[in-house]
Amino acid sequence: MESLEHLFCTCNLSREIFGNPPFSFPQSHITWKDWLLERAVTLTPAMFDKLLVLLWSIWRNRNEVLWRDKGKSPHQIIIAAMAWYEEYLQANVAHQTSSAVNRQSGRKFWKPPFGTALKLNVDGGFLPTTNQGGLGGVVRDSQGHFIAGFAHSRMEHVSSSLHAE
Incomplete structure (x- = not known):
């Protein structure tokens, strides 16, 4: 059975994705949960958001490999994750703009x-x-x-x- 520690820290795919700063996983005996908590404190909110999207993307890729026998390269995972992140930011800006209009129209949100x-x-x-x-x-x-x-x-x-x- 695969562990979260393996999936996010020790598998070759994750090592390649998280092999460089600011997301580098240290070679010490720190657990991945402690590493994630440390990242939450030391990274800017935007960089931590990107880290979370990368973790989700690795998880999603694992499921694609497991259930559909289709996986992406580390490079493809990073590109897709950052595209989803940018899409989220754009949708969030659009939502904030439309929320102001919808408040005036009386819709519930x-x-x-x-x-x-x-x-x-x-x-x-x-x-x-x-x-x-x-x-x-x-x-x-x-x-x-x-x-x-x-x-x-x-x-x-x-x-x-x-x-x-």
């Missing part, structure tokens, strides 16, 4: 928490033919900035989207 509180939004889904589902969530601050997220797939014995949530 995500509302931020007050003060220093955080807000967790979750969504679940299921496949009625297999009784399997999944769940994902996003934590944001009062400015709408991404704080954390999670996803859990392959939940067994799920009878509805609400049940998955």
